[in-house]
Amino acid sequence: MRKRESKIYARLTHPLVRDARDEPFRRATWDEALTRAAAGLSAARGAFGLFSCARATNEMNYVAQKFARVVMGTNNVDSCNRTCHAPSVAGLSAAFGSGGGTSSYAEVEETDLIVMWGSNARFAHPIFFQHVLRGIRNGARMYAVDPRRTSTAEWAESWLGLNVGTDIPMAHAIGREIIHAGLANHAFIERATSGFEEYQALVEPWTLSLAEKVTGVPAAAIRQLAHAYARAERAQLCWTLGITEHHNGTDNVRALINLTLLTGHVGRHGSGLQPLRGQNNVQGGGDMGAIPNRLPGFQDILDPAARLKFESAWDTVIQPHYGLNLTEMFEAMEEGTLKAVYCIGENPAQSEADSEQAVRRLGALDFLVVQDIFLTKTAQLADVVLPATAGWAETEGTTTNSERRVQRVRAAVTPPGEAREDIDILCDLATRLGHDWKYTDAEAVWNELRSVSPDHYGMTYERLAEHQGIQWPCPDTARLEPTYLHGRLWASDPAERGRPAPFGIVQHDPPVDLTDEEYPIRLTTGRRLDSYNTGVQSGGFASPLRRGEYVELCPEDAEHYGVVVGEEVQVSSRRGSVVAPVWIDTALRPGLAFMTMHFPDEVDTNQLTIEANCPIAGTAEFKASAIRIEKLPVATQVR
Amino acid sequence: MTAIPLGVPRRLVEFTLDGQEVRVPEGSTILDACRAAGKEVPTLCQGDTLTPKNACRVCVVELEGARTLVPACSRKAEAGMEVRTDTERARHSRKLVIELLASSVDLSTTPEVAGWIKEYEAKPDRFGPDAARLDEEPKIDNGLYVRDYDKCILCYKCVDACGDQWQNTFAISVSGRGFDARIAVEHDAPLTDSACVYCGNCIEVCPTGALSFKSEFDMRAAGTWDESAQTETTTVCAYCGVGCNLTLHVQDNEIVKVTSPHDNPVTHGNLCIKGRFGYQHVQNRD
Numbered sequence: 001m002r003k004r005e006s007k008i009y010a011r012l013t014h015p016l017v018r019d020a021r022d023e024p025f026r027r028a029t030w031d032e033a034l035t036r037a038a039a040g041l042s043a044a045r046g047a048f049g050l051f052s053c054a055r056a057t058n059e060m061n062y063v064a065q066k067f068a069r070v071v072m073g074t075n076n077v078d079s080c081n082r083t084c085h086a087p088s089v090a091g092l093s094a095a096f097g098s099g100g101g102t103s104s105y106a107e108v109e110e111t112d113l114i115v116m117w118g119s120n121a122r123f124a125h126p127i128f129f130q131h132v133l134r135g136i137r138n139g140a141r142m143y144a145v146d147p148r149r150t151s152t153a154e155w156a157e158s159w160l161g162l163n164v165g166t167d168i169p170m171a172h173a174i175g176r177e178i179i180h181a182g183l184a185n186h187a188f189i190e191r192a193t194s195g196f197e198e199y200q201a202l203v204e205p206w207t208l209s210l211a212e213k214v215t216g217v218p219a220a221a222i223r224q225l226a227h228a229y230a231r232a233e234r235a236q237l238c239w240t241l242g243i244t245e246h247h248n249g250t251d252n253v254r255a256l257i258n259l260t261l262l263t264g265h266v267g268r269h270g271s272g273l274q275p276l277r278g279q280n281n282v283q284g285g286g287d288m289g290a291i292p293n294r295l296p297g298f299q300d301i302l303d304p305a306a307r308l309k310f311e312s313a314w315d316t317v318i319q320p321h322y323g324l325n326l327t328e329m330f331e332a333m334e335e336g337t338l339k340a341v342y343c344i345g346e347n348p349a350q351s352e353a354d355s356e357q358a359v360r361r362l363g364a365l366d367f368l369v370v371q372d373i374f375l376t377k378t379a380q381l382a383d384v385v386l387p388a389t390a391g392w393a394e395t396e397g398t399t400t401n402s403e404r405r406v407q408r409v410r411a412a413v414t415p416p417g418e419a420r421e422d423i424d425i426l427c428d429l430a431t432r433l434g435h436d437w438k439y440t441d442a443e444a445v446w447n448e449l450r451s452v453s454p455d456h457y458g459m460t461y462e463r464l465a466e467h468q469g470i471q472w473p474c475p476d477t478a479r480l481e482p483t484y485l486h487g488r489l490w491a492s493d494p495a496e497r498g499r500p501a502p503f504g505i506v507q508h509d510p511p512v513d514l515t516d517e518e519y520p521i522r523l524t525t526g527r528r529l530d531s532y533n534t535g536v537q538s539g540g541f542a543s544p545l546r547r548g549e550y551v552e553l554c555p556e557d558a559e560h561y562g563v564v565v566g567e568e569v570q571v572s573s574r575r576g577s578v579v580a581p582v583w584i585d586t587a588l589r590p591g592l593a594f595m596t597m598h599f600p601d602e603v604d605t606n607q608l609t610i611e612a613n614c615p616i617a618g619t620a621e622f623k624a625s626a627i628r629i630e631k632l633p634v635a636t637q638v639r
Numbered sequence: 640m641t642a643i644p645l646g647v648p649r650r651l652v653e654f655t656l657d658g659q660e661v662r663v664p665e666g667s668t669i670l671d672a673c674r675a676a677g678k679e680v681p682t683l684c685q686g687d688t689l690t691p692k693n694a695c696r697v698c699v700v701e702l703e704g705a706r707t708l709v710p711a712c713s714r715k716a717e718a719g720m721e722v723r724t725d726t727e728r729a730r731h732s733r734k735l736v737i738e739l740l741a742s743s744v745d746l747s748t749t750p751e752v753a754g755w756i757k758e759y760e761a762k763p764d765r766f767g768p769d770a771a772r773l774d775e776e777p778k779i780d781n782g783l784y785v786r787d788y789d790k791c792i793l794c795y796k797c798v799d800a801c802g803d804q805w806q807n808t809f810a811i812s813v814s815g816r817g818f819d820a821r822i823a824v825e826h827d828a829p830l831t832d833s834a835c836v837y838c839g840n841c842i843e844v845c846p847t848g849a850l851s852f853k854s855e856f857d858m859r860a861a862g863t864w865d866e867s868a869q870t871e872t873t874t875v876c877a878y879c880g881v882g883c884n885l886t887l888h889v890q891d892n893e894i895v896k897v898t899s900p901h902d903n904p905v906t907h908g909n910l911c912i913k914g915r916f917g918y919q920h921v922q923n924r925d
Contacts, residue, residue, distance in 0.1 A: 010923045055877055105881075105905060126838065126911035128881045133807050155807075277880025373921070390921045392877035393887060393894070399875050401882025401905065412872035412887040413894060416924035468884070468903055529836060530912045532878050538913060540920030542782035544831055545912070 009374040009536050012387035013417025016375075021363070025385065030418065034425075037342075037384045038432035040367035041072065044340030049076040049329040052290035053345030053422070054282035057397030057409055059445040060422040061281070061288035062296055063437075064344060068323075070316045071430045075292050075301060075323025076338070080346055081282045082326035083353075086617035087244040088275035089286055091253025095261070095501045096486050099286060099298060100404045103236060103272030104471065104483035109134040111270040113232035114142040115225070117256060118167065118242020118623075120150040123529040125240070125276045128402070132238075143225050145170065146242060147524060148594060149587040158224060161589065162215040164522050164624045165511035167243060171255035172508070173211030174226040176203040178262055183230035188264035192489035192500055199258060199503035214508070230263050234270030241278065241526070245623040247512050250616040254504025261501055267486040277402040278533075280392065284400030287456075287472070288449065292323030297453025313452050327618035333361040340367040344422060345388065349378040350534040351597065353620035354575055355606035371425060374536055377600070387419040395421050396442040398464065400472070403483075406459055407469035511624035512612035515591070519573060519626035521557070523593045523608060531598035538598065549603035550583035551629070552594040558584050561629050570630040571595075576607035579632070593627060654720035663716050669700060670711040678724055681733060681755050683740075683846045684794035685712035687901050688908045689804055692795045697736045697755075701726045708732055734759035742770040745789045748848030748859075773821075777856070780830050783837050783916050785856040790849035791822055797841035797850060798822065805909050810835040822849075839915040843898055843908055852896045865890060873900060876914040881905065883914050894918045 015033030016025035028036075041048060050068040052061050061079075068077035081089070089099035096102070108114060108131045121129040129152065136142055136155060144153035145160045145167075153159040162170050178184050179200060189196050208219035215222075229235055237260060243252045257273065265271040277283050289296035295318070299306040307318045324332055330352065332338035341362070352358035362368060362381045370382040379385050389395050394415045400406045415421075423445060427437040439445050443461050450457050458474035473481055491497045515522055527533075530543035551571050553563070563569055563582045571578050571593075580595070580603045588594060595605045612621040649665040656672055663672045668691070673680045684695040691713035699708035703721035708729055723729070737755055741763035746752045756763070763770075777787035793813075801811040810833045814823035824833045842850045851859075858864040869890045876883040884903045888896045897915050901908035 008923060009920065010925050011921070013924070125879050125881050126836075127883050127906055127909055127914075130805060130807075130907075130909055137803065279880055280875060280877050280882065282880055390877070392874055392885075393918070393921050399882065401875075402880045403882070403905075405882055405905070407875050407882055407884065407905075408873075410872050410874045412870070412874060412889050413921065414892050468900070469882070469905075530917075532913060532917070537877065537920045538917050540923055541917050543912060543916070544781040544783065544837060 008539060009376070011373055011416045011419070012375055012385065013419060014387060015418070016385040018383060021383070030420070033384050033386060034428055034432060037369045037386070038429055040369065040383060041340055041342060041429075042433055044367055045072065046074075047337060047339040048072045048074055049078075049324060049332070049338050049341050051326065051341065051343040051346045051348065052077055052079040052285055053391070054079045054081055054279040054285045056281065056345055056391040056422055057395060057399055057442065058281065058284040058288050058406070058449070059397040059442045060344075060391065060395075060426075061285045061290040062445055062449045063423050063426045063439075065289040065296070066314065067426050067430055069318055070314050071433050071435050073317075073319065075319050075321070076329060077290055077323060078292055078326040078329065079282070079285045079290050080279065080326070080348075080351060081286055081291065082618050083245075083351055083620065083622070084241055084278045085244055085275055085282060086325070086619050087249030087253050087614055088239070090250045090617040091257060091504070092273070092275070093298075094250075094254065095257045095504065097499060098485060100283065100472070100485060101272070101274045101402055102266055102485040103270075103274050104403045105131040107270045107272065107483065108132055108236050108238075108274070109138060111135055111140050111232075111234045111236045113228055113235040114140055115145065115229060115235070115237045116142060116152050116156070117145040117237065117239040119238055119240035119276060120146065120148070120152045120526060121238070121240065121276060122150065122152040122155070124278070124527045125402075126529065128276055141228060143228065145225075147589070147592055158221055160217045160221050160225060162217050164524050164592070165246060166215040166508070167246075167252045168248075168255045168506060168508040169206055169211050169214040170217065170222065171259060172203040172206035173208055173215075173222050174229065175199070175258055175262055176206050177208060177223055177226035178230045178259075179203070181227060181230070183227065184262050185264035188489075189262065192497060193261045193503060194500040195503040195505065198505055202505055229259065229265070232265070234268065235263070235265045236270070236272060236274060237265065238274040238276060240276045242623060244275075244617075244619055245525075245621060246619075247612040247614055247621040248506075248509045249614040249619045251504070251506035251509070254506045258503050261503055267484065267489040269482070269484055272484050274402065280401070281399035283402060283404065284398070284406070287400055292325050296449055297455050299453075310452060325618040327613050327620070330358060330361050333364060339365060341365055342369045342371070343378060343382075344371045345373070345391075347376040347378045347534050347536060349376070349381060350600040350604070350606065352611070353606055353609040353622055354611040355600070355604055356576060357611065371422065373419070376534075376536055386425055387417065388425065389415040389419050389421050391422070398446065404471045405469040406456070406464060406472065408461065408464050512621060513574065513610045513624060513626045515626040519628050521591055521593050521627050521629060523571075523573070523595060523625040523627040524623050525595055525597060525605060525609065528596055528598060531596065533597065534600050535598045549580055549596065549599040549605070551580040552583045552585040552588060553629070554588035554590055554592065555584050555586060556590045557588075557593070557629075558582060561631065563629070563631060568632055570632060571608060571627050572630065573608040573610070573625050573627045575610065578603050578605070578607055593629070652716050652718045654716055654718060654722065656722050657724055667716050668712060669709070669714050669716055669722055670698060672716050673711060673724060680711050680724055681751070682712055683749070683792060684796060686796050686799075686844050689796055689799050689844065692799065694794045695736065695740070695792060697733055697740075699729055699732050700724045701729050730759060734761045737761040738763050738765070740792055742766045743772060744792050744847070745787075746847060748790060748851070749846060778830070779853070779856075781837070781853075783853055783912075784839060784842055785851050785853055786830070787849050787851070788821065790847045792847055792849075793820060793822065794846060796844040796846065800840045800844045805907070806836075806838055806840050808834050808836050808838070811841060837912040837916065838910060839912070840909045843910075854895050858895065869895065876910070878913040878917065883910055885910070885914055887918070893922055
C-alpha cells in the first residue's frame with residue numbers, strides 16, 4: 001500500500017486580504033477586511049452573485065439570501081444543492097408543488113417494499129440505511145437499481161445493474177409493464193393525476209425486451225420489480241445522486257415520480273418518495289430561499305402576492321424574475337456579466353465538474369470574498385477571506401434534514417481566534433452597505449423567518465427541543481401534521497385534493513459524454529463510507545478504512561489492461577487527465593470505472609468530469625464521463 | 640402480498656409493585672415499570688435500544704408464585720402480578736452477581752458499580768487475589784477506539800449492536816464456549832482485517848468501558864479525563880443530509896467523544912464513522 005500524506009486544513013483564525021492576486025495574503029483587522037469587502041461588493045452592484053452554504057444553519061441561509069435580495073438587490077443566490085439534488089427539488093415541485101421528500105425515515109421501517117435507485121445509502125447515508133435494514137428485518141423486500149453492485153445492493157432481493165444513464169428507459173419499461181399487467185391504480189390516476197393518456201403513449205414503445213437491450217438488465221428482473229412495486233400495499237422509492245447528477249437529472253426524477261403516480265404510492269403512511277440529501281442542510285438552504293427562484297418557505301418569486309409580503313416585511317423591492325443559479329453564475333463569469341462573488345462555506349474550485357474551468361472562471365472575477373472555516377482552494381483565489389465559525393459545533397440555530405425535520409444545532413465549543421459567526425459577519429457587511437441589521441441571536445432570525453413562512457410558523461425553538469425536531473409543514477403552534485406529504489391527493493373533495501399531479505412526459509437521452517474507441521470506459525463517481533465531498537472536513541480524522549484515491553476497475557478490465565492493484569495509470573477524458581493508482585472491485589462490470597472526489601489534492605477527479613448540465617436544474621453530469629486507462633512507463637510503476 | 644403489520648394501540652396493564660398498584664402500557668417490562676415508579680434497579684447488560692439478553696442477572700426481582708427470581712429487564716409486566724424488588728432473596732442474588740463480576744472483571748470504568756458494591760455490601764475480594772482474570776493488555780490497533788477485554792462482562796450488547804439489531808455489519812461475535820467464551824472480531828481475526836466499519840455503535844452500548852474512544856483511553860492514561868469538567872451538547876451532524884443528532888462531550892474546549900441520544904427518532908443512538916469520529920477538523924486550531 002502506498003504512503004499517503006493527507007492534507008490537513010487548519011482553521012482560519014483571522015481575516016486575510018491582499019492588494020493584488022499575485023501577492024500573498026496578509027493578516028488584516030476585521031474592520032479593514034469588511035471595509036474592503038463592502039467596497040468590492042458595492043462596486044459590482046448589478047453583477048453580483050452569492051454562494052450560500054448548504055452546511056450552515058437555516059438562520060444563516062435566511063440572512064444570506066436576504067443579504068443578496070435586499071442589500072445587493074439580486075436573486076443571484078444559490079448553493080451546492082445545484083451540484084447534487086436540485087433536480088429532485090425541481091422534479092418534486094413540478095409534480096406536487098413542493099420540493100421535499102414525501103415520506104419519513106420511520107415509514108421505511110413500516111413499508112412492504114423499498115426501491116433504492118441510484119443510491120449507495122449503506123455508504124453515503126449509513127443511518128438512513130439502518131431504517132431500511134429495520135424495514136427489511138420487519139419483512140420488507142428491497143430492490144437496488146444501480147450500475148454498481150454496491151454494499152446497498154448486497155441487501156437487496158434483486159440487483160438491477162443498469163448501464164449508466166439508462167434510468168428513464170428502465171422507469172418507462174416498469175411503467176409500461178405495470179399498465180399492461182393491469183396493475184395500474186386507475187382510481188388514483190383518475191382522481192389525483194393528469195396526463196395519463198400521454199404517459200401511456202410515451203412508455204408504450206418501452207417493451208421489456210427493448211429495455212433489456214438499452215439498460216443491460218434482464219427483462220425478467222425488470223418485470224419482477226414492476227410487479228413487486230405495483231402489488232405492494234406500501235412502497236418507498238428512494239434515490240440519491242445516481243438519478244440527479246446527469247445532464248437530464250430533472251427528467252430522471254420525473255420518470256421515477258411517474259411510477260408513484262401510476263401506483264398510488266404517495267401521500268400515505270409508508271408510501272412515498274425519499275430523495276436522500278447529501279449535505280446536512282441542503283434541504284434547509286433551499287427552504288430558506290437561498291436559491292434563485294424561491295423566497296423563504298419555498299414561495300415562488302414570480303407570485304406577486306408572495307413578493308408583496310416580503311417587500312413589506314423587508315421594506316425593499318424584490319426583482320420580479322428568477323436569479324441565476326450556481327451553474328449560470330459560473331457561465332456569467334465567463335461572459336463577464338458577473339463580476340463579484342461572495343462565497344460562504346463552499347468550495348466550488350474543487351467541487352464543480354470540470355474543475356480547471358471553474359478555477360479559471362473564479363480567477364477572472366473582479367472581486368471574490370470567501371467566508372469559510374478553512375483556507376480552501378476556493379479561498380486561496382479570493383481577495384478577502386473572512387474566518388467563520390463551524391455551523392454544527394460553534395453556533396446556535398437549526399438545520400433541516402432529508403425527511404424535512406428541522407432540528408436544533410447548538411454551540412458546544414468556542415471558535416478559534418477572531419472567527420465570527422456567519423450571521424454576525426453578514427449583518428456587519430449589510431450595515432456597511434447601508435442596511436442597519438441587528439439580530440440579538442439566532443432565535444430572533446428564526447422568529448422573523450417564522451413570521452414570513454407559513455410552513456415553519458408552528459416551530460418555535462421550544463417546540464423543536466421538546467419534539468427532537470419537527471417536520472415541515474408545521475403551520476400551527478399547537479399541533480403536528482402527518483409525517484408524510486400530499487395526503488390531499490387521496491381526499492374525496494376535489495377542492496381539498498387541489499391541483500392533480502401531472503405525469504412527467506420525459507424522453508430518454510443518453511449521457512452527453514459518449515464512449516468510443518478512444519474513450520471506451522464509462523467513469524462514474526460517488527462517495528466512500530468514511531470520507532465526504534472534497535475531503536476538507538473528513539480529512540481531519542484518522543480513518544482506518546481510508547486508502548486515498550484510486551481508479552476502481554473490475555477484474556476483467558484490469559486483466560485486459562494488464563494492470564494490478566496499486567499500479568499508477570493515466571486516466572484521461574476529453575477534458576483532462578490525471579494519474580491515479582488502480583483498485584480492483586468486483587462490484588464493477590467490464591467497461592465501468594469508479595472514482596470519488598474525496599481527495600482532490602491527490603487526484604483531481606473533477607478534471608475528468610463533464611460540465612454537461614441539466615437545463616432545468618443546472619446539475620452537472622458527474623455520474624457519466626468517458627475515459628481511457630493507459631499504463632504508465634514501467635519506470636514509474638509503484639511496487 | 641402480506642402487509643407488514645403496523646401494530647395495534649396498546650392497553651394498560653395493572654399489577655402490584657412493592658405493594659403499590661401500578662399501570663403500564665402493555666408490552667412494558669418490569670424494569671420499565673420500576674423506572675416509571677422511580678425505583679432504582681441495577682442493570683448492566685440491559686440496553687434501552689437493544690433486545691434484553693438476560694446475561695448479567697443483576698436486575699433480578701422476586702415474582703410471587705415464580706420458582707426463580709426473574710430478570711426485570713426482560714420480563715413483561717402482566718396483569719395481576721405481584722413483584723417485589725427489594726426482598727432479602729433478590730438483594731442476596733444481586734450481591735453475589737456483583738461479587739462474581741467484580742472479582743473477575745475490571746469494573747473501574749463501569750458507572751454506578753461502586754455504589755452498588757456499597758449498597759449490597761458485596762465483597763469481591765473474598766475470592767482471593769487469584770480469582771479468574773483475563774490479564775490482557777488493551778488492544779490498540781487503530782486510531783479511533785480501544786478494546787480492553789479485562790473490562791468485558793460478556794453482556795453481548797456489542798455483538799447485538801454490530802449484528803442484526805442495528806448495524807448489520809457482523810464484525811463482532813463470540814468465540815469459544817463455556818469458560819473460554821469471549822468477545823472476538825469475527826472468528827478471532829485482527830480488527831483491521833475485519834468487516835468493521837468503525838461506526839462505534841458498539842462503544843455506544845458498552846456498559847463497562849471495555850470498548851472506549853481512543854481519545855478517552857489516552858486521556859485516562861494521562862490522568863486528564865475529568866467527566867465533572869465536561870459539558871454535553873446535542874447538535875446535528877455536519878456530514879450528509881440524514882440529520883443525525885450528536886451529543887458532543889467537551890472538555891477544555893476540545894471535543895473528547897461523541898454519542899447520540901438513544902431516544903432520538905433519527906439515530907436511535909447509532910452513528911456512522913463520520914459522525915462518531917469525524918469532528919477533528921473543527922479543532923485543528925493551531
